[in-house]
Amino acid sequence: MADVERSVSTDPFILMEIIRLQTEIAKHGLDLSGVVNAVVERIPTITNAEGAIVEYAEGDEMVFRGASGITRPLLGMRIKRDASLSGRCVREGQILRSDDILTDPRIDGGPCEQAGIRSIVVAPLKHDGSTVGAVKIVSTATYAFTARDVRVLELMSDLIAAAMFYAARNETNALYLQATHDSLTGLANRSLFFDRLRHRVSPGRRQIEHLGILIIDMDGLKHVNDNCGHRAGDAAIREMALRISRIPRKTDVVARLGGDEFGVILGEISDQVDLLAIVERLSRETDQPFRFEDRTLHLTASIGHARFPDDGSDVDALLEAADRSMYEMKRTRTLRSSQSELSHKHVF
Structure with a gap:
């Protein structure tokens, strides 16, 4: 794992992509929805992912608040926490991985099978000491992700979590508003x-x-x-x-x-x-x-x-x-x- 850390931290392409994303996040300011969309669009370009999702934990459900690539049709979907690898990730507060969801007893296929997804890596989004959601990368291939992909996802999740902190200022209602409303007009997003x-x-x-x-x-x-x-x-x-x-x-x-x-x-x-x-x-x-x-x-x-x-x-x-x-x-x-x-x- 130490070798992976060094590989990611010294890879010029990865470093430039993270810098670009940080710059883009800064431009969005308090527009958390814009931050989420920027992250899900960027992640597949620097991993083996065919799509990315940001999910928020709302009550006993996980809600898809950002989606790119093959997961785009799933935007706005809700799934039960206890039937979701993302829900388990939120509960345990650690990165989880499934190399083949069809043989993984932790996962109730549902939306993933609809999109043809076979591999998943999901990282928790920790906001001011509590885990409020998860960011997920997906692929239609089994065993699609490497340790390098996992580390990149971990770095990206830190960026989103930091943006959440500054956008929401520790207030759950404000966090929800930032995630679900357009910053320019105030309308639903x-x-x-x-x-x-x-x-x-x-x-x-x-x-x-x-x-x-x-x-x-x-x-x-x-x-x-x-x-x-x-x-x-x-x-x-x-x-x-x-x-x-x-x-x-x-x-x-x-x-x-x-x-x-x-x-x-x-x-x-x-x-x-x-x-x-x-x-x-x-x-x-x-x-x-x-x-x-x-x-x-x-x-x-x-x-x-x-x-x-x-x-x-x-x-x-x-x-x-x-x-x-x-x-x-x-x-x-x-x-x-x-x-x-x-x-x-x-x-x-």
Whole structure:
């Protein structure tokens, strides 16, 4: 093990990657969600992993708050602690490893088998003396990981734990908020959106809840950034978040999914007519100019919609239906804009 320590500590590539990650973490500041995403995206590039996960311990469950590579579809999923190697890792406070989950009695396959995972290494995330979660690397191959991979994971877990300490300042509620909300807008983040959506469409629920799903894509944010600067772009994102938040009720979930994309979960949508009425109201709200300093910026958004269970019986099917709807609206807008330009040129 001492040889592994020396190997990792003297490997220029590993050192540069850790320095890059530290720099990226510093840029995210108190945005713990950004830190988590940076870590899960970086880990597979310096290990044999095909994906990485950060899980938080919440009650008797482990919740996937960050996911990359082959584990990306599992974002927001919840599993019981006692059926999870990550749960055991949190309980014991030490790194655990499984070279073949199909023959490991400690593991109830579940989500891992869905993603085709065979090998796992998981390290605890210790925050101010207590273990609050775990970071995990995975592979579809058996016996995929070396002692070097384990050491790299250990170093990465220390970085996340340190970020947790400074972001949350020892407060569990603050830690949860940092992990589940977008720092720019204050809305729920991608992880919490998928967590809530998976819960509400779960086949284990006694009664089917008729939900509406909206996927909202800002139009022209790149133009604002390129011509007015990123301060104006951030202001446009915050303004769009504010406008979207005016429409749903307090029991609905409004999230920034990343970049210029937002998602909304609408409860108690009795039929397609109700859903389309909300889309229309939201479209009127979002398609209005706003002032930034001495400039008037024009905001529009393409809104896709789907209804559970009519348009899909699971998360993937619902999101696919909403995406199709959103891109259709975007194509229609582009076509109308082109026709308007042609008409304008013909007149003059």
